[in-house]
Amino acid sequence: MPDPYPSLKFLHLIGVILLVGNVTVTASWKVYADFSGDPRIIAHAQRSVTLADWLWTLLGIALVMIGGYGAALVQGIGLFDTVWMVSGQALFLLSGLIWLGLIVPVQARQARAAREFAVSGTIPDSYWRLSRWWMILGVAATIPLIAAIWVMVAKP
DSSP: OOOOOOHHHHHHHHHHHHHHHHHHHHHHHHHHHHHHHHHHHHHHHHHHHHIIIIIIIIIHHHHHHHHHHHHHHHHTTTSSSHHHHHHHHHHHHHHHHIIIIIIHHHHHHHHHHHHHHHHOOOOOOHHEEEEEEEHHHHHHHHHHHHHHHHHHHHOO
């Protein structure tokens, strides 16, 4: 029977790539669209960001967890036995809590506003405030993800 560890590690890495790649690409889409000032472009980008966030973020999270926990299991590494495992999981969890608890509600309000201003053509000031808040929270959620990658690679 072949060793499952390389396949599980591969799934884990693909999950990291999807997750972090989606985070950075959707932020770029949104910033570029917002800078255009065009309500139709911004509304389209907002819909795309919301859809991509759910699709690729959730897939990335699932692969990170399946691959990571599976790899740890087959290698006999306890989930709470090493500082790097605990730290990596805590950072991943912190990022997820920021995303789910703070970013998703802001993003939902932006999506509702975008549906309205795509038709009316007038972007309310509240959308711009939400957009700034979304970016701040996005950076706050990305920092622990990047730190988790470092912890998992360096294993301090």
